[in-house]
Ligand code: FES
């Protein structure tokens with residue numbers, strides 16, 4: 001049985017990862033960070049507009065955005081990648097999980113500016129043509145969903161979890177998936193799928 005305190009720590013750790021991404025999105029004048037190229041910045045009245053370059057699922061997008069725009073809204077409303085879901089929009093449910101430079105982040109808590117010059121992967125970028133990612137296939141095989149609303153976030157977290165090496169036991173899987181909530185309560189099948197979708 002999962003230790004509830006351990007789960008809480010894991011959840012805090014996951015949120016801290018996204019909080020760090022938010023910090024990266026707090027753009028100092030003219031640049032995102034020392035490792036990314038300069039951001040074009042225009043201020044008109046109270047609004048600041050940024051010219052950003054995002055690499056999403058291997059495609060490069062040049063966008064002009066309000067500096068306050070989240071990565072989640074950019075993906076869904078500007079790039080029409082609606083596989084990433086908006087659940088709570090406040091960092092509590094995990095439905096918006098994507099990868100930035102291979103690490104899972106909550107895109108509702110990440111400014112688009114924080115992803116400038118970085119590589120973003122969404123659920124649409126996991127399959128290779130018609131061939132599903134093994135984790136996507138495992139979710140299907142294990143019937144690890146009911147309504148499916150949380151599923152893209154669950155799968156993105158699961159892929160990252162395997163990469164992080166946090167799939168040593170069912171208890172560890174539950175702990176490191178604890179930031180992804182499922183209102184349908186499909187947790188037993190989700191855990192089974194995560195374990196099946198990782199390297200055997
Ligand atoms: Fe981002 Fe819920 S929509 S954590």
Ligand code: FES
Nearest residue numbers: 146148182183184
């Ligand atoms: Fe419905 Fe998870 S399958 S919220």
